[in-house]
Amino acid sequence: MTAPTTADSRTIAAVRHFTRFFTRRIGVLRRRLYASPFSLVEARVLYEIANRPGTSAGEVARDLGLDPGQLSRTLEGLVRRGLVRRRRAAADARRHALTATPRGVAAFAALDRASREEVAALLASLDADGRDRLAASLAAAERLLEPARLSAGEFVLRPHAIGDMGMITAAQARLYAREYGWNGEFEALVAEIAAKFIREFDPAREHCWIVERRGEIAGSIFLVKESESVAKIRLVYLESWARGAGLGRRMLDECLAFAHDKGYAKVVLWTNDCLVDARRLYERAGFVLVRSEAHHSFGKDLVGQYWSLDLAAR
Amino acid sequence: MTAPTTADSRTIAAVRHFTRFFTRRIGVLRRRLYASPFSLVEARVLYEIANRPGTSAGEVARDLGLDPGQLSRTLEGLVRRGLVRRRRAAADARRHALTATPRGVAAFAALDRASREEVAALLASLDADGRDRLAASLAAAERLLEPARLSAGEFVLRPHAIGDMGMITAAQARLYAREYGWNGEFEALVAEIAAKFIREFDPAREHCWIVERRGEIAGSIFLVKESESVAKIRLVYLESWARGAGLGRRMLDECLAFAHDKGYAKVVLWTNDCLVDARRLYERAGFVLVRSEAHHSFGKDLVGQYWSLDLAAR
DNA sequence: ATAATTATTTGACTATGTCAAGTATCAGTC
DNA sequence: GACTGATACTTGACATAGTCAAATAATTAT
Numbered sequence: 001m002t003a004p005t006t007a008d009s010r011t012i013a014a015v016r017h018f019t020r021f022f023t024r025r026i027g028v029l030r031r032r033l034y035a036s037p038f039s040l041v042e043a044r045v046l047y048e049i050a051n052r053p054g055t056s057a058g059e060v061a062r063d064l065g066l067d068p069g070q071l072s073r074t075l076e077g078l079v080r081r082g083l084v085r086r087r088r089a090a091a092d093a094r095r096h097a098l099t100a101t102p103r104g105v106a107a108f109a110a111l112d113r114a115s116r117e118e119v120a121a122l123l124a125s126l127d128a129d130g131r132d133r134l135a136a137s138l139a140a141a142e143r144l145l146e147p148a149r150l151s152a153g154e155f156v157l158r159p160h161a162i163g164d165m166g167m168i169t170a171a172q173a174r175l176y177a178r179e180y181g182w183n184g185e186f187e188a189l190v191a192e193i194a195a196k197f198i199r200e201f202d203p204a205r206e207h208c209w210i211v212e213r214r215g216e217i218a219g220s221i222f223l224v225k226e227s228e229s230v231a232k233i234r235l236v237y238l239e240s241w242a243r244g245a246g247l248g249r250r251m252l253d254e255c256l257a258f259a260h261d262k263g264y265a266k267v268v269l270w271t272n273d274c275l276v277d278a279r280r281l282y283e284r285a286g287f288v289l290v291r292s293e294a295h296h297s298f299g300k301d302l303v304g305q306y307w308s309l310d311l312a313a314r
Numbered sequence: 315m316t317a318p319t320t321a322d323s324r325t326i327a328a329v330r331h332f333t334r335f336f337t338r339r340i341g342v343l344r345r346r347l348y349a350s351p352f353s354l355v356e357a358r359v360l361y362e363i364a365n366r367p368g369t370s371a372g373e374v375a376r377d378l379g380l381d382p383g384q385l386s387r388t389l390e391g392l393v394r395r396g397l398v399r400r401r402r403a404a405a406d407a408r409r410h411a412l413t414a415t416p417r418g419v420a421a422f423a424a425l426d427r428a429s430r431e432e433v434a435a436l437l438a439s440l441d442a443d444g445r446d447r448l449a450a451s452l453a454a455a456e457r458l459l460e461p462a463r464l465s466a467g468e469f470v471l472r473p474h475a476i477g478d479m480g481m482i483t484a485a486q487a488r489l490y491a492r493e494y495g496w497n498g499e500f501e502a503l504v505a506e507i508a509a510k511f512i513r514e515f516d517p518a519r520e521h522c523w524i525v526e527r528r529g530e531i532a533g534s535i536f537l538v539k540e541s542e543s544v545a546k547i548r549l550v551y552l553e554s555w556a557r558g559a560g561l562g563r564r565m566l567d568e569c570l571a572f573a574h575d576k577g578y579a580k581v582v583l584w585t586n587d588c589l590v591d592a593r594r595l596y597e598r599a600g601f602v603l604v605r606s607e608a609h610h611s612f613g614k615d616l617v618g619q620y621w622s623l624d625l626a627a628r
Numbered sequence: 629a630t631a632a633t634t635a636t637t638t639g640a641c642t643a644t645g646t647c648a649a650g651t652a653t654c655a656g657t658c
Numbered sequence: 659g660a661c662t663g664a665t666a667c668t669t670g671a672c673a674t675a676g677t678c679a680a681a682t683a684a685t686t687a688t
Binding site: 039040041066067069070074092093094095 | 642643644645646647648652653654
């Protein structure tokens, strides 16, 4: 689909560079583990079993990428030391149900604590900003290297903080440029709305929700005061990788509950007809289309839509 | 200094999660390597030697985190197969200078190509946006996990693209909040300036330079038209981790050369007296302080400074 | 000249990872 | 209810990787 470009080779170089870096780093982490009575493999296996009691050998082997034979012997050692119990599974006698014994659980807890302390030492020199950035970077890298269906539980909604407006501006500008070909004019508009929000923010009647997954921003929704009785929803977006987990619904629900709570009689919003998913969301929440209007913005011919929801009717 | 907080434990969890993820991933990459006639360690050693001819065993061992004994044997194997030449170093006869033979270079090139292709396959499903983000995330993670003095050569100056204004807004807001305690008002101001820049951008007489390292934004400087003969520098900043490599100088030089080239007679800028490093930079470039003015902004009592440079005098 | 230090090698391990062949069980089929 | 092909795990036989301590040789410091 996408032809190989220089951007490609830059990313390849980045991944390879990081792999070398991390291999070296993991080598260090690995060595330290030997202060405990466990080898790295034993520790990893114990981790899996402690966190997923009743799992089978095959499952552990697949998840850790271990050879079944190697795992079989590793398990034997753990069983011999009284850390793991291996029982025939009731449903399928080929399988062995694996559980950690109380001693195994204690050993795992000690390992877990040691590992946490080790990482904490590694992060000691970072300030809060650096730590946030690191967490977000690692989460993003992981997500990009291994796309997986993300569960709704991983996402949190939180109020805005310093730096969020800029991040949202960048994210929305890139998202709509990628998906609809909108130009920089849109980024300017978002920046203006965001700036206005900061300047005129009334915490008593307005709110911004940032959707976040492991420190990485995944979306946003704003509720601002249009008049005493009318609230307006603004800057709604959700990254493509965060879609399909019911987040749009959750954001909108949260926002409408707030609006209702603050005594607004009506909620309005402006969007464009090409944003099909968003429109469906508004419809389902009870919004009705008030007016449509063709306009030329962001380098495209668009149709703007004004939607409205009567809160009293709910 | 900083007390352990929940943010800490979140980052620790993020690092551990990523480590598990990457260990599994590397396990996969590692296995594939066996299609070649080299073991992982041999490949890594060959990589080092091919990229740094004349290096010594100790150096390789340190950089790869290998045991000297292990390395000694690995080298023996490579020498036996005619891939590496081991000679007594002229300066120090304890040392062995290591160089790849032509056969070794060829073998390395094949490995290198295979590795690149493998990573390319891993990235095949990502679009340009995802690739950029991945590269930037990995670079940031690496930088944060292992702070090191960065060389000027790693940074590039490029013109702005979609999303950059938002990123710069976020970065500046966070930087000045962290270092000087400025509040959201500053973020609003930056967003407004950035929006105005996009809306009124005149490529013929204005420019924005983004400083970037491996896809991660490290700073910016803007030159905008104040009048036909007067240009104004705006939104100058440099991340703390990018300082000390002479980048400030490089950015300003680039910017002033552009201003001169476009025929401006004068360049002006506004800053605050607490930004000591920036002030020194302007002074050294020949700017003179025109006027100072106390003001209360961004939640602090500040002293604004107006600087000016006569380009004709240069 | 002697002692301490540094770079590398060697010996004797243990741990890790690989591959193929083997055993027991299961699910479906005639 | 015996046969067939999968599946879950084990075992044997190795090759590679990593550890630790002692040995060798050259260099630097005193």
